[in-house]
Amino acid sequence: MNLAMMKPGEQGRIVRVGAIGPIKRRLMDMGVLSGEVVRVEKIAPLGDPIEVTIKDYKLSLRKKEAEGIAVEVGK
Amino acid sequence: MSTQTTERREQAPAPSGASDSTYVTIAVAGNPNSGKSTLINALAGTRLHVGNWPGVTVEKKEAWFSFDGRGIKLVDLPGTYSLSPYTQEEIIARDYLVQERPDVIVNVIDATNLERNLYLTVQLLELGIPVVMALNIYDEAEQKGYRIDVKAMELMLGVTIIPTVATKKAGLQDLLEAALETAADPARRPKELHYGEDIEAAASAVERSVIGAHPGIGERYPKRWLAFKIMEGDERVLNDINLSGIDAAVKLATAHVADVHESDIETVMADARYAQAAGLTREVLRKPETKKKELTDKIDRFVLNRFLGIPIFLAAMWLMFKLTFDVSTPFVDWIDAMTAGPFKRWTEAILGLAGASDWMVSLATDGIIAGVGFVLVFVPVIFAMMFFITFLEGSGYMARAAFVMDRAMHAMGLHGKSFIPMLLGFGCNVPAVYATRTLENQRDKALTALLIPLMSCGARLPVYVVFIGVFFSAYAGTVLWSLYVMGIALAVLMGIIFKRTLFKGEAPMFIMELPPYRMPSFRSLMIHTWEKGKHFLIKAGTYILAVSILVWFLLNLPWGVEQRKDSYLGRMGQVIAPVLEPLGFGTWEAASSLVSGLIAKEIVVGTMGEIYVPKAGEEKKAAPKFTEDLKEVGSSFAVAVRDSAANVVSGIGISSITAQESSEEQEERSPLRRVIKDQFTPLSAYAFITFVLLYMPCVVVAIAMKQEFGTWKWFGIAFAYQMVLAWAVAFTIYQGGRLLGLS
Numbered sequence: 001m002n003l004a005m006m007k008p009g010e011q012g013r014i015v016r017v018g019a020i021g022p023i024k025r026r027l028m029d030m031g032v033l034s035g036e037v038v039r040v041e042k043i044a045p046l047g048d049p050i051e052v053t054i055k056d057y058k059l060s061l062r063k064k065e066a067e068g069i070a071v072e073v074g075k
Numbered sequence: 076m077s078t079q080t081t082e083r084r085e086q087a088p089a090p091s092g093a094s095d096s097t098y099v100t101i102a103v104a105g106n107p108n109s110g111k112s113t114l115i116n117a118l119a120g121t122r123l124h125v126g127n128w129p130g131v132t133v134e135k136k137e138a139w140f141s142f143d144g145r146g147i148k149l150v151d152l153p154g155t156y157s158l159s160p161y162t163q164e165e166i167i168a169r170d171y172l173v174q175e176r177p178d179v180i181v182n183v184i185d186a187t188n189l190e191r192n193l194y195l196t197v198q199l200l201e202l203g204i205p206v207v208m209a210l211n212i213y214d215e216a217e218q219k220g221y222r223i224d225v226k227a228m229e230l231m232l233g234v235t236i237i238p239t240v241a242t243k244k245a246g247l248q249d250l251l252e253a254a255l256e257t258a259a260d261p262a263r264r265p266k267e268l269h270y271g272e273d274i275e276a277a278a279s280a281v282e283r284s285v286i287g288a289h290p291g292i293g294e295r296y297p298k299r300w301l302a303f304k305i306m307e308g309d310e311r312v313l314n315d316i317n318l319s320g321i322d323a324a325v326k327l328a329t330a331h332v333a334d335v336h337e338s339d340i341e342t343v344m345a346d347a348r349y350a351q352a353a354g355l356t357r358e359v360l361r362k363p364e365t366k367k368k369e370l371t372d373k374i375d376r377f378v379l380n381r382f383l384g385i386p387i388f389l390a391a392m393w394l395m396f397k398l399t400f401d402v403s404t405p406f407v408d409w410i411d412a413m414t415a416g417p418f419k420r421w422t423e424a425i426l427g428l429a430g431a432s433d434w435m436v437s438l439a440t441d442g443i444i445a446g447v448g449f450v451l452v453f454v455p456v457i458f459a460m461m462f463f464i465t466f467l468e469g470s471g472y473m474a475r476a477a478f479v480m481d482r483a484m485h486a487m488g489l490h491g492k493s494f495i496p497m498l499l500g501f502g503c504n505v506p507a508v509y510a511t512r513t514l515e516n517q518r519d520k521a522l523t524a525l526l527i528p529l530m531s532c533g534a535r536l537p538v539y540v541v542f543i544g545v546f547f548s549a550y551a552g553t554v555l556w557s558l559y560v561m562g563i564a565l566a567v568l569m570g571i572i573f574k575r576t577l578f579k580g581e582a583p584m585f586i587m588e589l590p591p592y593r594m595p596s597f598r599s600l601m602i603h604t605w606e607k608g609k610h611f612l613i614k615a616g617t618y619i620l621a622v623s624i625l626v627w628f629l630l631n632l633p634w635g636v637e638q639r640k641d642s643y644l645g646r647m648g649q650v651i652a653p654v655l656e657p658l659g660f661g662t663w664e665a666a667s668s669l670v671s672g673l674i675a676k677e678i679v680v681g682t683m684g685e686i687y688v689p690k691a692g693e694e695k696k697a698a699p700k701f702t703e704d705l706k707e708v709g710s711s712f713a714v715a716v717r718d719s720a721a722n723v724v725s726g727i728g729i730s731s732i733t734a735q736e737s738s739e740e741q742e743e744r745s746p747l748r749r750v751i752k753d754q755f756t757p758l759s760a761y762a763f764i765t766f767v768l769l770y771m772p773c774v775v776v777a778i779a780m781k782q783e784f785g786t787w788k789w790f791g792i793a794f795a796y797q798m799v800l801a802w803a804v805a806f807t808i809y810q811g812g813r814l815l816g817l818s
Contacts, residue, residue, distance in 0.1 A: 017342070022161045026586050028345040029157035031191050042375070045384040046482035049491075049585055057188050058371075058589040060478050062485070065586060 001073060003038065003052070003066035011039040012071035019068040031055040032069065098139070098146030099258045100175070104168060104199060105183030106192050107154035108471075108590035110211045112136075114183055114241035115151045116599045118251070125606045127785060128153075128167050134512070142251050150177065156191070158198045160311050163517060172202055173296060178258040179205045181250065186216035186223060186238070187591070189360055193352035196232070200265045203297045205257045206234045209250050213238040215593075220363035228359045233266035242596040267299060270347040273335050277328040278302040285316075285325065292316050306332070307341055371471075371591040378475050388479045391472070392498055395463050400502045400533070401722035403455035405715040410455070412711060414448025417704035438627060446623025449674070450616040453505055453775065454608055460499060460506035461607040462600060467495070468513060469595025474587055481585055487567045488574030489526075490519040490585060497523065497566070500530030501559075504772060508779040509607065518578050524780055525573060525793050528772040529566040531559050534677040538767045541680055545748050546757040554761070558768050565769070565800065577792070610782075618778045619674075626674055639686050644670060658766065658802065659759030659809040669766070675773045680747075687750040758817050762809040769801035 006012060014036045017027055031054055032038070041058065042051040049062040105111040115123065119138030128135045136151035152171060153164035160166050172180065182199055184192040199206055208228075216223065229236050235253040239246035257263045269275060282302040286293040292301065296312075304312040306329045329340045336343045377383050419440045426436045467473045473492065481491030489497075492514050500507035507527045514520045539555055547554045629644040639645045640663060648667030655661045655669075664686045671682040755763065771794050772780070780790040812818075 023584050023586070025159050025161050025341065025345075026584060028342065029159060029194070030586055030588070031194070031349060033342075033346055033349055042379050043381075044379070044478050044482060045381050046479075048482045048485070049478060051379065051478065051589060055190050057191055060474070060585070060587050060589055062481070062585045065584065 001071055003069040003071050004063040006040045006071065006073065008040050008042055010073055011037065012073040013037055014069060014071055016070040018070065019065065023065060030059055038071065098148050099255060100148045100150065100177040101179055101181055101254050102150045102152055102172060102177035103181045103183060104152045105154060106156055106185065106195060108588060109183045109185040109192060110241045111154055111183040113596055113599045114209060114211060116602045117241050117244050117247055119149055120602065125610065133163055133167055143255060145255055157195060160309060172204065176204060179207055179254050181207050181209055181254055183209045183211050186210045186213045187219060190352050190356040193355055194349055197268060197348045197351045200268060201300045201303060203264065203299060205263055206265050207254045207257050208234050208236040210236055210238045211241055214240045222361040224359040231355060268351050273332050274347055277306060277332045280328040281305050281325050303344065307344055374592055379478065384479045388476055396498060396502060399459045399463055402719050403459040405718035406455035407452045409711055409715040410448060410451045413708055414444055417708055419444055420704065442624045442627030446620040449623055450619045454612060456503050457506050457611050458604055458608045460510065461604045464510050464513065465600050465603045466595060471590045471592045473513060474589050477587065478589065487570030489523060489570060490514055493519060493523040496527060497530055500527040500532060502533055504528055504532045504776045505779050508776055508783055511783060518583065521789055522573055522578060524789055526566045526570055528776060528793055528797060529562045531562045531768055534675050535767055537677045538679050539764050542760045542764050545751050546760045558764065562768055614782060615775065615778045619775055622674060622774045626671060657810065658805040659762045660755065662754065673774055676767060679767060684747045687747055756818050758809060758812045762805040765808055766801045766805040769797055769804060771797050
């Protein structure tokens, strides 16, 4: 399961951030770290990017970037 | 240490340290959207000096002023989420802090978003530079029911914390006082936060082996920070200290840490820093049990809605476009009329009285005054555009616009935020190029700027209108529409080509905060707008004026030239004409007109008028009547103000785009229209207007690109590809049309 597969309203915990280089660093700086709880809020009208809530603020990222973020969806 | 000497130090070289200067250097650091620029504006206001950081396009704001009898130099660092060296902004902020070592850092924090903001704070503390924290947007945090234990936070971080509301100027006096006190007291050093046994042990080992062996390095950098950077393998730092021979010890220490955490060292460090930020937030922040539905969520339910999102976005864009150009157009027309009318007449009269020769009068009026007028007509548009762009950004809507449009823009290799500059391009390419500064990434900025000139701007319209009026009046709308669509289609095509060639391998990313909606402060809006307008007037104005005078000389040299054909411009036209032959308009007249379009594309028509239509004798010069002129200046300005306001209120139809000429204009240009009818065929006319659409950005766009990027490189690329594109497309149209039997 990765972040791009989650539906709006779903919540999960980040297991692994698979990106590399500047993208990984940027994600980390924005608080996208393993163990963090993330909730998908919206998907843009044209289907990409997505909006998530993490660390109590709203972040948007493209699905391509979200695909590299492995999550486990809470029960 | 008198205040008088420190008030005006703009010209003084930047001091490298605190000890040798008479004023206190305060660096302001913080996240984007933390209200940092509002805070800077509130502190320094009109004393702000806006420039660029050396060698890059990132804006640098500085101010010198005195407070409590002390001179202060305020430096605004670019807004960053981190001090990692991956974006231009981060590198600038970090290099400044490490190399210039300000006396104190004011760290602006969004009190409603503590944890992520504290991540930067944690990194600032590593530098060992005294820090004072502005706990900004404090009112909003209180409204949300947040309770922040400021005292506890001060103790844990070892810094003074002042709650502030920059939009209301609350807490700013205290903030400056605290900054000065902290700078003056060597005992006030921030705490060293403990990152965990293994990391600290590795850092000590690195510090011992590297800094112990090279004491010089330890003096140039904050030791603790340097140890972390060496562990993280920060290439910029490693290159700078030229580390060799001892990296075995470093590798061993960091590898051990990474192994223990089963991860790479960068992630381990980011985790450790965020753990500090999270721990601190847990300790000091109390949130209310029940969470109110927030305004931002309510607005976003509509603005980012699956069905409504795009219509709302398009409506907002239409409104902005309309306001930008409708508000400014009456003022543009006024400036145009004034420089061509009263000011020209007065100058002629004054120079005439002083006994100046004809060519001097012509240089003064057709060269200099026309040039000045030409600079001034851009000012209203730039002011209006800057105002709206700043509003969109400050309110938080810009990020939403990018979110909604990203998918479409991404297809041509662009960022969601590129849409707005591209759209503005239809009005005028110049503010559009300036608007690319809302894009954070250099790659996105450059690619957007390269494609903007393909958006058919308002200045190209007069050329289309003349030709359409002569040849295609029956289906004017369709022909005009075809030109706009052709520009867009070619922009998509070029975007895809550039993405695969010029920008190959550069990873585009879209990882963007959607900040809460906020009302930007009016003061901040005005300061921003004013700064931009001033910047344009001074910097760009000088170039434009120079080019305008140059073109005058091209038209009027060699001395005493009678025929336009023999002037330098005419000769250039004769040289270029053969190249345009296969496009169907290989005459020196057409070529010269196109050359003069370098200044602005609408000038093509004016030059054609001058070249094609022989002068009907000296026009009689009316004696200028100063009082009447003066009245005209005043009353027509009042009309401009009224029209501008009326345009905002009426809000229907885009008045700036129309394919109709007024009857007056038609009258004026009827001789030109007859000549054009003789000289062009419908096919060559269409090839010609296509060429005008595509052939090159005007000189003002060139200067805007130079200003935004600090180099002529991007204009050079734009110039080259557009020339090739224009020729190729016009060639295809003309020759293809002939093959199909058109004429």
